[in-house]
Amino acid sequence: MFEFAPIAMAITTSDTKTSSYAKVNDAYLKLTGLKWENIRGKKLTSEGAAIDNPARDRRHRLLAEEGAYELEEVDIAYADGTIIPTLISAQRTVVDGVSFDVEVIVDVSARVRQQREIENALKTSARTDALSGLPNRACFDEVVADSVARSMLNDRKLALAFIDLNGFKAVNDTLGHAAGDEVLRTIASRLRESFRATDFIARIGGDEFVVLLDIDLKLAGDLQQNLQDAMERVFKPIALDGRLTYTGAAVGVTFLRPDDTPATFVRRADEYMYIAKTTEQRVAVVCFGQIMETGALPSRRTRRNETA
Incomplete structure (x- = not known):
């Protein structure tokens, strides 16, 4: 089910500094343009699609302190450099004593594009x-x-x-x-x-x-x-x-x-x-x-x- 879920999902290790890819589904690879063989076991800070910014540390703190966060606005970079606005929710879980973070990523570029079109139309009207x-x-x-x-x-x-x-x-x-x-x-x-x-x-x-x-x-x-x-x-x-x-x-x-x-x-x-x-x-x-x-x-x- 994980592999074929229609929504992009990724499982990563939980350590803030060494967090790395453990598993991703096909929808995640399609959304980001990444290849699994290129990111398997790699650190998110070097190979991750999310654009690094101060909010990354805040999200990790939420996971450490509350065990989850919901609908955080995160820009990710497609493999060709295109910026994609997304909403990410994540939950921390423990499997066999090892802590992992399960992330669900929703592409909201269509919604953002529509919102910008509305804003531009309003500006033009004014x-x-x-x-x-x-x-x-x-x-x-x-x-x-x-x-x-x-x-x-x-x-x-x-x-x-x-x-x-x-x-x-x-x-x-x-x-x-x-x-x-x-x-x-x-x-x-x-x-x-x-x-x-x-x-x-x-x-x-x-x-x-x-x-x-x-x-x-x-x-x-x-x-x-x-x-x-x-x-x-x-x-x-x-x-x-x-x-x-x-x-x-x-x-x-x-x-x-x-x-x-x-x-x-x-x-x-x-x-x-x-x-x-x-x-x-x-x-x-x-x-x-x-x-x-x-x-x-x-x-x-x-x-x-x-x-x-």
């Missing part, structure tokens, strides 16, 4: 806008902070486009929120199609999107026209229930400056976006605030009370 499928504000804040730090180390230029929709409130008011949601999904999809896979696109508010671009310095002069062309593609009319719906956008664009923080970088793009808003064009792109001197900018609260 960083993703459910409606558009784009990264959300929390994710954008992390990415822009990291990008600002890294951009100081290379010869490329970091640019940020802050996009605020024009005409979106009218869609919600006349066609309903379901239509508004479809407009947002369509715009998100078109943004993905219009920019490179290396560009970071996020929805950071109800009708606000951002695009973080890593620009070759030699091509920086073409950025405004390229963005204008991209926005014209993104904000083509959208067909909803047999009718065409027109939206547009005010886009503020800035390059990262040497003394910028993530906050000043984003705030400046937002301010330039408002300058684009004042042009009252359906699609307007303002780069680098060329007309900043035309007057003071109303506050974001004032802008949010507008119905554009």
Whole structure:
């Protein structure tokens, strides 16, 4: 029964320092990838599959003091070096005056993998806008902070486009929120199609999107026209229930400056976006605030009370 048990089992001698293999079953050999002829009588500290760590001594103390332990988390190394998470239970027994430890090892790698997949899914969900499928504000804040730090180390230029929709409130008011949601999904999809896979696109508010671009310095002069062309593609009319719906956008664009923080970088793009808003064009792109001197900018609260 021992040899053919479906669960990995091993019998070892009990001495902490000289503990060695006395017997293992086929399931143990399959789990560890070890060969019996290579481990027979060998010390666990030299040939054992369990990764040596301080917990090993604690497990031996439990066996010496209490005669058993249950469901201890132990990583074991497969013969090729692959790490396998397991749960090990053991009991000390005496046969003909000789003390042995009987170990039962359960492979929990599938459970651990499933748990990690769930954790990763939760992390992804926390960083993703459910409606558009784009990264959300929390994710954008992390990415822009990291990008600002890294951009100081290379010869490329970091640019940020802050996009605020024009005409979106009218869609919600006349066609309903379901239509508004479809407009947002369509715009998100078109943004993905219009920019490179290396560009970071996020929805950071109800009708606000951002695009973080890593620009070759030699091509920086073409950025405004390229963005204008991209926005014209993104904000083509959208067909909803047999009718065409027109939206547009005010886009503020800035390059990262040497003394910028993530906050000043984003705030400046937002301010330039408002300058684009004042042009009252359906699609307007303002780069680098060329007309900043035309007057003071109303506050974001004032802008949010507008119905554009």
